[in-house]
Amino acid sequence: MAQRTVLLLALALAHPVLAIEYRTVEVPAVLYDAPSQKGSKLFVVRRGTPVELVVNLEGWSKVRDADGGLAWIEARHLDKRRSVIVTSARAQVRQSPEATSALAFEAEKNVSLDYLETVPGGWVKVRHRDGQSGFVRATEVWGF
DSSP: OHHHHHHHHHHHHOEEEEEEEEEEEOSOEEEESSSSTTSOEEEEEOTTOEEEEEEEETTEEEEEOTTOOEEEEEGGGEESSOEEEEOSSEEEEESSSSTTSOEEEEEETTOEEEEEEEETTTEEEEEOTTSOEEEEEGGGEEOO
16 A cells, blocks of 8 residues: 555656657666666666656656667756767768758767757758767657
């Protein structure tokens, strides 16, 4: 009975995120199956990984990754800075938001890029950690 009461209290205190909201993992961090360090450790997520906020609960955030997996992370490890992750085998980043534009650079699958803005026509402006920036098709990245 006490366990059920705790669960109901936790659900009542949870604040669901109303719109899709993304954050970036600030430092390598452990993901858990429950909002507690006593929960089972699932894996370590690398710095720069974008995640979608699902629920915030007393210093913990339930997040979804690009593969759709759900886990808990300590909220202090999340930054409001936005990033995206390449989901295609190789994303072509163009100098302008046009398929015929010159290639700025290419990024391999699972590479994190800084999110700068969404551009009309299905493009996202991004920046690589080495400073190069450009436009990638929205269908080739996740986290914006």
